[in-house]
Amino acid sequence: MEGDNIEKNRWACRHVLPLYASLGMADEVERIWKVCEYDPRLEECTAAIEAWGKLKKIEEAEAVFDKLEKKLRSPSVKLYSILLKVYAQHKMLAKGKDLVIRMAESGCAIGPLTWDALVKLYIDAGEVEKADSILQRAAEKKSGKPMFSSYVALMDQYAKRGDIHNAEKMFHRMRQVGYASRFRQYESLIQAYINAKAPAYGFRERMKADNLFPNKSMSAQLDQVNAFKKTALSDLLD
Template identity: 30%
Template sequence: MLREGILPTTVTFNTMIHMCGNNGRMEEVASLMRKMEGLQCHPDTRTYNILISLHAKHDNIEMAATYFKIMKDASLEPDAVTYRTLLYAFSIRNMVSEAEKLILEMDKKDLQIDEFTQSALTRMYLEAGMVEMSWSWFQRFHLAGKMSSECYSANIDAYGERGHISEAERAFNCCSEGKRLTVLEFNVMIKAYGISKKYNEACYLFDSMEKHGLSPDKCSYSSLIQMLAGADLPLKAASYVREMKEAGLVDDCIPYCAVISSFVKVGQLEMAVSLFDEMIVFGIKPDVVVYGVLINAFADMGSVKDATKYLVEMRNSGLEANAVIYTSLIKLYTKVGYLREAQETYKMLQSFEEGLDVYSSNCMIDLYSERSMVKQAEEIFEHLKKKGNANEFSYAMMLCMYRRNGMFKEAIQNARKMKELGLLTDLLSYNNVLGLCASDGRYKEALATYKEMLSSAIQPDDSTFKSLGIVLLKCGVPKEAISKLESMRKKDPQSGVQEWTSALSSVIGVLDTDSPDSKDA
């Protein structure tokens, strides 16, 4: 583009810088700047505006601010575009003092802030915890009277998203005084009520749209249905789905799916199924997600028959099961103890990119360990470890399997590895490890584990003290003394736990070895 013999003008450079920058070729932008300098071709205000906006877009705010300074040093007058670009960039990064400095300059030059930047200011002040300040800016714009629906909505949304519901309401009311409301303001206000868990208000506002001569659009319905479903109010949500259907605004199964999954969540599976049936009657095609919801629901119930029914139905309608569905099936087969089916499903999962995750692998370990199929369980466990995916569940299940099969050495190694990797975090895991230590005669290790448990603020339970009681008993503490410790703990858990700790410390603290028959202690 830069041909020899023809001197490119500033305008040409501006165009090229703009093009390169928009394509992300920032090195070329820098090289063009150097060429400009070499040719003594002077950048103008527009050149700097482009540079500031490009660097802001590429998240290099320092460079954007630097060009602003260079521009002024070159005695070029920043214009409304310059200020708007930089002020917006500062606002969305919550750079309050930098933004305020610019605003001051703009006021001096009598330059107006555009409404898009204004809503960014509202957000910035809210993020900074300066609610009053944000409100005074909102008012300044509101009183100037040139706000659009988009701007009012952006402000209502800014307040609503952060739970400032009364400011959102005030902004909404300001809007209704100044101009005719549109669906947009209603939608963000409904969303605001949802975020503040004011579901009745949301419904009431939605229902009042008609009185304002407005019809709710797809977004109004979707957000209301979504919020009600998420708030465990599926019955209410269902009535709006029906209304939405009546209005001809349902074109996929997503709103139905939200409500169906809400019914499942609150345990009303029959309602979920009947809404699903209703959806089919209306000719809305179910997709793999909504099938997934039902299959998972029946998997949780251990109902192979129903889960399979929906799986078959899904396949018959030409949909392929995905990794999520196979994971639900593995959960189901683990629950009911169908090893062969689980193995087959696990094999199917291998063909997926996300494929074999910890969850499904742990299900397989669970199945194998219940059957004492040590080798098979180990194989999966090794695979998990190799990929760095083995988690607390994986380790705990392996530990239990080893223990059940009398493989104490392996069990202890596992327990130690768990601690080492920081995977011992849950009460159940601690209890597993303590139970193991107690039955394997590792009293010092039991005490250390118990102390670790207390210091990581895990509340011990009855099962914890059952194992510790065995430890004390094996150390020669009489049964009566142990029962006394337990009744003390039942009466006053706090001091009871302390009594247990000192009893264990005094008995075990004097031992000089742990498990005399082991050499790896």
């Protein structure tokens, strides 16, 4: 992809930066970034921030952001959101909060990308209820519908806890904002019932109403919750 001369094939820089980062090759990321850093393009900067983030080189990621911030004077929402995701990946809550403040002060409109990064930042920091509160407020604003992935990330957290009430609440809220029920939501929801060791009454019928049908893996999970149903009935009959 690099060809004989990466400087002549500069279009490849934004593609190879994340590849080298995935391979853990920090020296190669640095080499490619040196080709770009004197006159960086937006796509190269976003790729470099992601790459340094994968390599846990936070200062280097911040340096790329600062360089582009000075060049553009008003960086895009996408650029802020990418650095915010780096902070989320490494549970750097304080830095994430500071970045959002900088973002607001710059006059940048905070929309779905930022909300998504914020939600995941708080989830990764273990503050699930705070992430839930942020998502609820985002849904009430007129700056764009929160992303599907934001809701699913929270659903997965509640499912891990076996918190059926909040998993069901998130399922309902997704419908309220206009997301049709997909297999992905049902996968997370059934996991909440399994982890709670609770029977999921009428689950197949709910899926069928949404024109969805369990695959082999889901069928095995449904058998699990049916076993809980038998146990619950057995307790009543004993």
